Amino acid sequence: MTAREDAPPARTQLHGTRYGELLFATLEGDSITADVWTTFTLNDCPAALWDPIDAAALATERGATFGLKNGPRHWLIDELQRGSVVEDVEFAQFAGLEMVRVASVQIDLASLGSREYRPNHVDRRSLFTWNAGQRVYELVGEDGASYVMQAYSQIVDPALEEADLQSLGSRLQLPEGWRYDTRVLDENLLVDTRSVKATVIQDELQNSYCLRD
Numbered sequence: 001m002t003a004r005e006d007a008p009p010a011r012t013q014l015h016g017t018r019y020g021e022l023l024f025a026t027l028e029g030d031s032i033t034a035d036v037w038t039t040f041t042l043n044d045c046p047a048a049l050w051d052p053i054d055a056a057a058l059a060t061e062r063g064a065t066f067g068l069k070n071g072p073r074h075w076l077i078d079e080l081q082r083g084s085v086v087e088d089v090e091f092a093q094f095a096g097l098e099m100v101r102v103a104s105v106q107i108d109l110a111s112l113g114s115r116e117y118r119p120n121h122v123d124r125r126s127l128f129t130w131n132a133g134q135r136v137y138e139l140v141g142e143d144g145a146s147y148v149m150q151a152y153s154q155i156v157d158p159a160l161e162e163a164d165l166q167s168l169g170s171r172l173q174l175p176e177g178w179r180y181d182t183r184v185l186d187e188n189l190l191v192d193t194r195s196v197k198a199t200v201i202q203d204e205l206q207n208s209y210c211l212r213d
Helices: 055-062 162-170
Strands: 002-004 018-028 031-038 066-075 079-082 089-094 097-108 120-123 126-130 135-140 146-153 179-184 189-193 198-202 208-211
Touching: 018 055, 018 097, 055 066, 135 162, 146 162, 146 189, 146 198, 162 179, 189 208
Parallel strands: none
Antiparallel strands: 002 089, 018 031, 018 066, 031 097, 066 146, 079 126, 089 097, 097 120, 120 198, 126 189, 135 146, 135 179, 146 208, 198 208
């Protein structure tokens, strides 16, 4: 493992880009803190390298409580802008797959029984943009809070494609009072978490959504 001072550059034209993540989690009091490593900006998470990875064995090697493979996923955002240069950005290879550490996630122990539709807070210091004219997919909570899908997942359903997302609501077992919406944007949609932690939830297919203003 090595450390560098240059952060991954801002990226555009991300829509549809494939990536994978590894989370190495450590128990701290009543919560778990997980370091998030990603292939994003480095490669497209080739299956030949990704599929054989044993996250549990890697977690043991790193002294973490447990490890989790999170992918493959496909971005639905169009642009990602980092909030500031991150010092000592870490790069590593896991079973030959190059990855970079990009965030730290706090997970409440109470949420481990069922992660579906439960918020997690991610320190990612990023601005996400969905361009005007793109179709977006949103979960709206009982309290009216709206979460826009940032990436769809092929973890639970390896055959899931973006074309399937328009009718995804019929597959989801939403909490009481929640709904699934889809629409085409009239203007750019921005979620700015450069100075605050992002709030992220997942559905039962492990598609990920972030809270928007």
